[in-house]
Amino acid sequence: MPAEYAPMFSYTVLDTSSDTGARRGILETPHGPVETPVFMPVGTQGTVKAMSPDRLKELGAEIVLSNTYHLYLRPGHDVVRGLGGLHSFMGWDKPILTDSGGFQVFSLGELRTITEEGVRFQSHLDGSRHLLTPESAVEIQNALGADIIMCLDECTAYPATRGETQSSMEMTLRWAERCREAHTVDTQALFGIVQGGMYEDLRRLSARKTVELDFPGYAVGGLSVGEAKGLMYDMAEIALEELPREKPRYIMGVGTPEDLVNLSALGADMFDCVMPTRNARNGTLFTSRGKLVIKNERFKTDERPVDEDCGCYTCRTFSRAYLRHLFHSGEILASIANTVHNLAFYLRVISDIRQAIRTDTMKQFQKDFLEKITGENT
Amino acid sequence: MPAEYAPMFSYTVLDTSSDTGARRGILETPHGPVETPVFMPVGTQGTVKAMSPDRLKELGAEIVLSNTYHLYLRPGHDVVRGLGGLHSFMGWDKPILTDSGGFQVFSLGELRTITEEGVRFQSHLDGSRHLLTPESAVEIQNALGADIIMCLDECTAYPATRGETQSSMEMTLRWAERCREAHTVDTQALFGIVQGGMYEDLRRLSARKTVELDFPGYAVGGLSVGEAKGLMYDMAEIALEELPREKPRYIMGVGTPEDLVNLSALGADMFDCVMPTRNARNGTLFTSRGKLVIKNERFKTDERPVDEDCGCYTCRTFSRAYLRHLFHSGEILASIANTVHNLAFYLRVISDIRQAIRTDTMKQFQKDFLEKITGENT
Numbered sequence: 001m002p003a004e005y006a007p008m009f010s011y012t013v014l015d016t017s018s019d020t021g022a023r024r025g026i027l028e029t030p031h032g033p034v035e036t037p038v039f040m041p042v043g044t045q046g047t048v049k050a051m052s053p054d055r056l057k058e059l060g061a062e063i064v065l066s067n068t069y070h071l072y073l074r075p076g077h078d079v080v081r082g083l084g085g086l087h088s089f090m091g092w093d094k095p096i097l098t099d100s101g102g103f104q105v106f107s108l109g110e111l112r113t114i115t116e117e118g119v120r121f122q123s124h125l126d127g128s129r130h131l132l133t134p135e136s137a138v139e140i141q142n143a144l145g146a147d148i149i150m151c152l153d154e155c156t157a158y159p160a161t162r163g164e165t166q167s168s169m170e171m172t173l174r175w176a177e178r179c180r181e182a183h184t185v186d187t188q189a190l191f192g193i194v195q196g197g198m199y200e201d202l203r204r205l206s207a208r209k210t211v212e213l214d215f216p217g218y219a220v221g222g223l224s225v226g227e228a229k230g231l232m233y234d235m236a237e238i239a240l241e242e243l244p245r246e247k248p249r250y251i252m253g254v255g256t257p258e259d260l261v262n263l264s265a266l267g268a269d270m271f272d273c274v275m276p277t278r279n280a281r282n283g284t285l286f287t288s289r290g291k292l293v294i295k296n297e298r299f300k301t302d303e304r305p306v307d308e309d310c311g312c313y314t315c316r317t318f319s320r321a322y323l324r325h326l327f328h329s330g331e332i333l334a335s336i337a338n339t340v341h342n343l344a345f346y347l348r349v350i351s352d353i354r355q356a357i358r359t360d361t362m363k364q365f366q367k368d369f370l371e372k373i374t375g376e377n378t
Numbered sequence: 379m380p381a382e383y384a385p386m387f388s389y390t391v392l393d394t395s396s397d398t399g400a401r402r403g404i405l406e407t408p409h410g411p412v413e414t415p416v417f418m419p420v421g422t423q424g425t426v427k428a429m430s431p432d433r434l435k436e437l438g439a440e441i442v443l444s445n446t447y448h449l450y451l452r453p454g455h456d457v458v459r460g461l462g463g464l465h466s467f468m469g470w471d472k473p474i475l476t477d478s479g480g481f482q483v484f485s486l487g488e489l490r491t492i493t494e495e496g497v498r499f500q501s502h503l504d505g506s507r508h509l510l511t512p513e514s515a516v517e518i519q520n521a522l523g524a525d526i527i528m529c530l531d532e533c534t535a536y537p538a539t540r541g542e543t544q545s546s547m548e549m550t551l552r553w554a555e556r557c558r559e560a561h562t563v564d565t566q567a568l569f570g571i572v573q574g575g576m577y578e579d580l581r582r583l584s585a586r587k588t589v590e591l592d593f594p595g596y597a598v599g600g601l602s603v604g605e606a607k608g609l610m611y612d613m614a615e616i617a618l619e620e621l622p623r624e625k626p627r628y629i630m631g632v633g634t635p636e637d638l639v640n641l642s643a644l645g646a647d648m649f650d651c652v653m654p655t656r657n658a659r660n661g662t663l664f665t666s667r668g669k670l671v672i673k674n675e676r677f678k679t680d681e682r683p684v685d686e687d688c689g690c691y692t693c694r695t696f697s698r699a700y701l702r703h704l705f706h707s708g709e710i711l712a713s714i715a716n717t718v719h720n721l722a723f724y725l726r727v728i729s730d731i732r733q734a735i736r737t738d739t740m741k742q743f744q745k746d747f748l749e750k751i752t753g754e755n756t
Contacts, residue, residue: 009381046703050710053695075678075703080678083699093696299452301460317431317469321461325424325453335710 009147009189010270011036011248011269017362021240021267024357026249029063029095029147030187031087034247036269038355039260039342039350040065040097042277045074049277049341050335050378053091058313059340060347063095067274068140069104072130077143079099085145097272098146100137100179103155103221103253114154116171133266134178142185150219151179152191158225166196169206173213180213191217191250194239198227203235218243219250220268224259233262240267257286257349259280261369264353265362274344280338285325285377286345291321292377294338299324307377313337313345385594387525388568389647393695395740399618402735405626406475407441407525408565409465414626414647415735417638417728418475419522420655421723423452424468427655428713431469437618437690437718438725441473441525443650446518447482451501455521463523466526470692475650476524478515478557481533481599481631493531494549505693511656527747528597528681529557531571538602551591558591569595569628572617581613585620586604586710596621596654597628598646602637611640618645635664635727639747642731654724658716661705664723669756670698672716677702685755690722691715 008030027034040055041048045066048056056064058156071080083089086096105112112121118133137152153172156165172195183190192215196202210218220239223232236251250270251263254309258273270315276286285292287307292299294306305315306323314323314337325332349369356365386408419426419434422445423463426434434442446509447532449458461467464474465728483499490499496511515530531550534543550573561568570593574581588596597615601610614629621627628648638649654664661672665685670677672684683693684701692701692715704712726748734743 045707045709046700047711050714052691052711052714054691070707074707075699079679079699082699083500085611089697090704092699174581174751201689301457303461313430313432321453321457322424322469324465325467329423329425329448329452330715331423331425333425333430336428336430336714373614 005051007186007189011217011246013172013245014367015150015358015360017265017357019161019363020265020361020366022264022265022357022362023245024354025248025269027095028289029189031093031095033096033146035354036061036064037260037264038045038270039354040270040272041346042067042089042272042274043092045070045261046086048339049165049273050231050332050339051277051325054132055340056343057094059097059343060351061094061343063097063188064092065097065099066090066144066146067104068101068144069135071098072101073125077140081143085143086135086312087145089244093150097142097148098150099232100150100152100250101140102134102152105132106155116174118152119180120179123274129373130225131175131320134175135182138179138182142183142188146188148189148191148217151193152216153195153221156195156222158198158222158227162199162202165202168222169195169197169202170332172327173206175248176213176215180215186229189216191215191219191343193219193221193252195222196235197222198231198235200234200238203238204242207239211242211244214276215247217250219252219270221252223251224254233266236263236268237266240364255371257346258345258370261353264350264357265366271350271356274357276342279341281335283334283338284377286342287377287378288345294320296324296329306341307345310341310344310348314341316346318328327329360372385564385567390596390742391623393736393738395643395735396438396738397741398643398744400642400731400735400740401623402732403626403647407471407567409471409473409525410740412440413699413732414442414528415638415642415728415731416648417724418648418650419724420445420650420652421468421470422652423448424458424464426717426721427659428710428717429655431580434470434721436474437721438442438729439472439721441475442470443477444468444522444524445482446476446479446515448520449522450479450518451503456517459521459523461744462664465523473526474524475521475526476522476528477630478517478528478530479510479518482532483510483722494552496530498591507583512553513560514559516557516568520561520566524566526562526567526569526595528553528569529571529593531573531599533603534573534575534600536576536605537598538575540577540580543573543580544579547575547580551584551587554588554591554593558593567594569593569597571597571599571630572621573600574613574617574697575600576609576613578616581616583694585617589620593625595626595628597648599628599630601629602632610637611644614641614646625689635724635751636748637749638724639729639731639744641685642728642735649728651713654720655717658720660711661712661716663701663716664720665755666681666723666750667755668751672698673705674702685723688719688722688726690719692719692722
């Protein structure tokens with residue numbers, strides 16, 4: 001980023017919680033404002049699975065995440081740029097965040113090699129060979145044109161030794177600097193990413209060094225990779241402590257409804273996760289009283305909505321018995337209806353969190369929420 | 379039907395075309411009115427594939443068809459009745475028509491045996507054995523509770539000898555009489571079905587004998603089963619000539635957009651076909667300039683909507699390039715967006731037909747439509 005780099009992007013804290021670390025704020029982006037804490041539905045291939053843009057808006061989604069790796073391979077970032085960028089391509093005129101592509105590339109296992117230069121990998125679609133560098137990750141995201149873009153980082157494996165974690169974290173820092181250098185588009189805010197695995201001092205060091213690079217926002221990566229829940233919260237808390245309060249703080253790839261509540265209470269502002277959409281397609285529905293597995297025999301003649309506390313289209317329109325029928329019949333409407341409900345649930349949880357912060361009742365809200373959601377809905 | 383049987387159902391002709399056999403009318407049903415000619419989207423398993431009820435209403439669908447065979451096997455007609463009937467079950471408060479289940483059972487081939495009593499068959503789902511009789515077809519449809527229900531008929535094979543066709547047609551007449559006897563629910567209108575294969579005199583005889591049984595509406599079955607288009611039109615025309623003008627006339631399982639125009643011009647009032655929904659899922663889109671196969675390479679960077687004459691959600695929101703990307707990526711939104719467009723196209727064609735009848739320009743409309751739609755859209 002050149003010295004005069006001034007992203008069309010700002011973050012303002014509106015309210016802070018007196019008895020937790022939570023805060024409510026507003027992100028201003030070229031495609032409009034986003035209230036935080038915010039949950040970003042995941043639209044891997046330029047669409048949130050089973051959703052149309054109008055349906056997403058009805059649900060109150062304010063920003064979606066899309067995956068650079070997938071769009072780079074298909075249809076190609078040049079195609080997306082030629083069609084006016086990702087917003088125009090996917091018919092979504094609200095904010096978008098793209099990841100760097102790194103996480104998906106690292107997940108390729110045998111198909112990739114990491115060096116200081118970047119990551120060489122083979123496409124999971126056709127085996128073609130590619131090189132993703134900090135510079136190309138920025139260039140591809142510039143072509144896609146999301147409002148928020150991410151530095152290429154290395155998601156440290158879990159478990160990893162202290163030495164491995166430190167080397168990986170340091171390379172992520174060097175890559176962050178290269179990304180910063182490569183990024184010059186002021187309609188996009190480039191976020192830095194904190195790594196450091198499960199080592200407290202490395203997390204702190206990573207956070208401090210990333211903050212020195214002065215990004216308009218920061219993410220915490222490398223969490224929810226197999227570690228115990230308590231450890232995940234500890235690492236998130238440490239990173240959040242080190243990140244400046246005047247900047248948005250994004251916990252990547254997390255998590256359950258409980259995670260959204262607990263991490264918001266620690267001061268996190270942004271979340272993304274495939275859990276609501278993927279579980280929907282597998283027939284697992286989130287409710288205020290716990291999960292509900294819609295295929296179960298006991299719902300065969302159950303006239304009730306999925307969640308009696310929910311006012312989403314699915315709960316207003318369909319019985320559990322009908323949803324069970326759709327699921328067993330392999331109907332597309334099963335995926336649609338279940339996704340509508342799960343996203344509505346996630347978006348309501350995050351909206352309830354904002355309301356609890358606004359009224360300074362976050363601590364009580366957290367306690368009540370965690371008590372109620374335990375167990376399975378029957 | 380007992381002597382006092384008075385279905386809550388009526389049909390009124392509103393306009394007739396002076397230079398074709400077309401007419402515009404209105405069906406009154408317990409779930410509201412339906413303007414004819416009408417196209418009924420097919421919701422085989424209690425859902426029009428890839429659609430939600432609200433989306434179907436937005437598209438202007440006035441009535442949907444659902445398949446008795448599928449709902450009888452899963453979730454079972456008793457389950458549907460227990461949940462308040464098919465309207466309540468599928469969240470659709472407008473009219474519904476169910477078929478008798480016969481067509482699907484006959485399609486099972488080796489898995490079924492037809493006798494005077496009815497059809498013995500094995501479920502395609504689990505191999506379980508069942509008997510479908512004229513009486514049980516009515517009973518199942520009574521449990522489902524559609525506004526319009528159909529007599530169990532035998533869809534004559536094609537090709538078939540004159541002897542085979544006559545025997546089959548005569549059994550269908552005897553079954554129609556048994557259905558009529560078995561049906562006593564006055565919130566449902568039971569339609570008779572004309573068979574007679576590809577033999578003009580048998581079609582006429584079937585129509586006359588079915589009309590003698592005095593149903594509130596009539597269907598023409600056994601068409602579009604492999605015969606040449608000209609022969610299909612000839613057989614439809616013969617049957618339509620014999621059917622009373624004061625009753626609705628339904629051509630079952632037909633057809634292409636051209637068929638809707640041509641058969642409406644012959645005086646048909648109702649149509650159903652899986653073509654728009656099935657083709658949508660296969661990536662074939664109907665337009666006013668012919669079909670468009672969305673997967674083709676030439677649409678890779680095509681910014682245009684599917685059909686520049688179409689105002690549907692898909693055409694307002696997505697480019698051909700995006701729809702191609704969704705299709706190749708196997709995204710559920712491909713099925714949703716393509717189905718929205720194809721149903722919008724079919725429903726607009728049928729609405730244009732009604733308008734042409736209203737303004738008495740049906741002959742000219744038919745000529746213009748057939749000229750324009752020929753060929754492939756590029």
